[in-house]
Amino acid sequence: MASNDALHVSFDDGFGPIGNAWNVDASVPGEVRLAGSSAMMEWATGRDAGHGYGTYTVNAKLEGNQPGAGIILWPGDNQWPGQELDMAEITPDGSGRVYGTVHWNAGGFDAYEARIFDGITTGSFHDYTMVWEPGRITFKVDGAEKGVVTENVPVDFAHGGMNNTIGFLNNNPNTSITVRDVSFTPLGEAAPAPSAAAPAAAETAWDVAVPAQNAIIATEAVAVQTGSGSGLDAWTDANGMVDWNALAAHVTSNYEATGQWFI
Numbered sequence: 001m002a003s004n005d006a007l008h009v010s011f012d013d014g015f016g017p018i019g020n021a022w023n024v025d026a027s028v029p030g031e032v033r034l035a036g037s038s039a040m041m042e043w044a045t046g047r048d049a050g051h052g053y054g055t056y057t058v059n060a061k062l063e064g065n066q067p068g069a070g071i072i073l074w075p076g077d078n079q080w081p082g083q084e085l086d087m088a089e090i091t092p093d094g095s096g097r098v099y100g101t102v103h104w105n106a107g108g109f110d111a112y113e114a115r116i117f118d119g120i121t122t123g124s125f126h127d128y129t130m131v132w133e134p135g136r137i138t139f140k141v142d143g144a145e146k147g148v149v150t151e152n153v154p155v156d157f158a159h160g161g162m163n164n165t166i167g168f169l170n171n172n173p174n175t176s177i178t179v180r181d182v183s184f185t186p187l188g189e190a191a192p193a194p195s196a197a198a199p200a201a202a203e204t205a206w207d208v209a210v211p212a213q214n215a216i217i218a219t220e221a222v223a224v225q226t227g228s229g230s231g232l233d234a235w236t237d238a239n240g241m242v243d244w245n246a247l248a249a250h251v252t253s254n255y256e257a258t259g260q261w262f263i
């Protein structure tokens with residue numbers, strides 16, 4: 001896909017470019033549901049894959065109170081640790097709260113900054129929005145600001161950095177995610193409504209930068225790999241195609257061996 005094109009996928013007529021899919025239930029018109037071990041994403045074929053600065057909105061319902069379901073914007077170059085941007089995941093504390101995360105590569109280790117979405121829990125549909133601008137990522141839910149990250153914000157491909165690909169993942173038998181609508185509008189084409197005088201939303205302090213061995217990260221959706229290396233590379237061919245069956249077998253073997261779902 002060309003760099004930073006607008007996108008709208010309603011799931012009324014296929015998956016659009018979010019076609020790198022494995023084990024996705026599309027039996028209900030207008031939506032997709034991911035349960036068990038399942039994933040779908042745009043192809044992460046290089047730094048210009050997917051999208052850059054702009055507004056991403058995903059109407060989705062996460063279910064469960066454990067990590068495993070997520071709206072995952074994977075690094076365009078498919079390298080991990082890297083600039084994974086997560087619009088929604090379930091906290092590991094059993095509360096069913098939902099949070100967003102900005103990941104980056106800190107010298108070969110994953111580091112991240114997370115924002116818990118105050119008042120938002122699993123079990124119902126929400127519009128999850130992420131506005132990616134130079135130096136600033138804003139998370140919103142149902143139009144209300146839920147958190148801002150201004151450090152370690154990646155630069156998009158058009159400005160010398162890299163884009164991210166839109167994806168959804170579930171890797172826990174006790175969670176699921178149902179997605180009904182996906183849209184992306186490049187920054188400047190139809191800018192999000194200015195929030196000039198709006199006070200910043202109360203941000204739940206949950207800022208951490210830790211090595212990949214951290215237990216919270218180890219339970220997180222896609223993002224699991226100790227040390228340096230890349231998450232999906234071992235299952236990705238030269239064209240960026242992920243072998244989801246091989247990946248699922250690996251994830252399942254990890255679960256059987258450890259009781260934890262991880263790549």
Ligand SMILES: [Ca+2]
Nearest residue numbers: 010030180181
């Ligand atoms: Ca739909």
